[in-house]
Amino acid sequence: MSQGLYTLNYFNVPGRGESIRVILAIGGKKFENNFIPLPLPLENPENQNPPPFDDGTWGELKPKTPWGTLPTLLLPSGEIIGQQRAILRYLGKLIKYEGNYLYPEEPEASARVDGLMDMMEDIWPILLGINGTDSIETAPLYSTMLGLGTLDEFLKSKMEKGTGDLSNQFDFLEKAMSDEGPFLLGSNLSCADILLFAAISWWGAAAFPNMDMMLKSRPKIEKCIRAVGNIEVISEYYTSLKSSRDSMPTVGSTNYASYYKNYHLLCGLNE
Numbered sequence: 001m002s003q004g005l006y007t008l009n010y011f012n013v014p015g016r017g018e019s020i021r022v023i024l025a026i027g028g029k030k031f032e033n034n035f036i037p038l039p040l041p042l043e044n045p046e047n048q049n050p051p052p053f054d055d056g057t058w059g060e061l062k063p064k065t066p067w068g069t070l071p072t073l074l075l076p077s078g079e080i081i082g083q084q085r086a087i088l089r090y091l092g093k094l095i096k097y098e099g100n101y102l103y104p105e106e107p108e109a110s111a112r113v114d115g116l117m118d119m120m121e122d123i124w125p126i127l128l129g130i131n132g133t134d135s136i137e138t139a140p141l142y143s144t145m146l147g148l149g150t151l152d153e154f155l156k157s158k159m160e161k162g163t164g165d166l167s168n169q170f171d172f173l174e175k176a177m178s179d180e181g182p183f184l185l186g187s188n189l190s191c192a193d194i195l196l197f198a199a200i201s202w203w204g205a206a207a208f209p210n211m212d213m214m215l216k217s218r219p220k221i222e223k224c225i226r227a228v229g230n231i232e233v234i235s236e237y238y239t240s241l242k243s244s245r246d247s248m249p250t251v252g253s254t255n256y257a258s259y260y261k262n263y264h265l266l267c268g269l270n271e
């Protein structure tokens with residue numbers, strides 16, 4: 001790994017790593033992806049380096065990470081930091097967009113940013129499911145990663161307006177967004193908007209068949225993620241990487257390259 005660069009340690013899927021890739025791209029920071037094979041019990045295609053699925057790498061690395069989880073970010077100083085939202089806050093204190101830090105300095109504004117990001121972290125484990133191998137019927141993200149398709153009936157009940165627990169959580173996200181938009185705090189982009197863009201796009205490809213169920217009757221969320229996708233440097237970033245997805249594996253009904261489809265959609269790139 002090169003000295004002086006940021007290195008993101010994560011799997012070769014968007015997941016909790018994508019928000020960090022996007023904020024680094026917005027900041028014009030040079031970074032490398034260190035793709036760790038996904039710790040899933042799937043057969044690896046021959047001659048792919050690194051292999052996409054478990055080869056023991058993660059088992060060895062896990063105890064050496066700060067929190068036993070990915071993502072982690074190797075800083076140019078040599079220090080490694082972990083936890084998606086901590087990394088976003090760290091980078092948000094270094095990176096400005098249109099003259100404003102992406103993690104606001106003003107305490108009330110930063111608390112709003114933290115609140116939205118924490119709500120998203122509450123949603124994450126529900127979509128992942130607790131244990132992908134024992135209870136796959138209640139594990140939407142594991143289900144598609146194992147090539148078993150989306151769990152439409154399960155998600156439909158959780159997304160029932162007024163009664164579904166996930167639906168209520170998405171409604172709180174909608175309520176938190178500024179009325180004038182397009183971002184959480186109004187016209188100033190923050191790391192919370194970047195996380196919203198990265199998470200909704202990921203969930204809308206890896207848990208749900210698309211983003212519709214999350215965006216229906218939530219216009220402020222939609223406006224925000226469209227505005228993030230419209231930032232020129234982000235569409236340049238996704239354009240530059242598009243062909244590199246061609247070698248991604250297909251498992252059952254899942255083509256792993258399609259996990260990036262909503263980022264392309266929001267950036268106006270053709271599939």
Ligand SMILES: N[C@@H](CCC(=O)N[C@@H](CS)C(=O)NCC(=O)O)C(=O)O
Pocket residue numbers: 015016062068069070071082083084085121
């Ligand atoms: N709160 C942590 C959660 C991290 C987390 O659960 N990461 C997953 C991948 S998205 C992971 O490392 N899974 C492998 C494991 O826990 O062994 C964060 O936001 O970074």
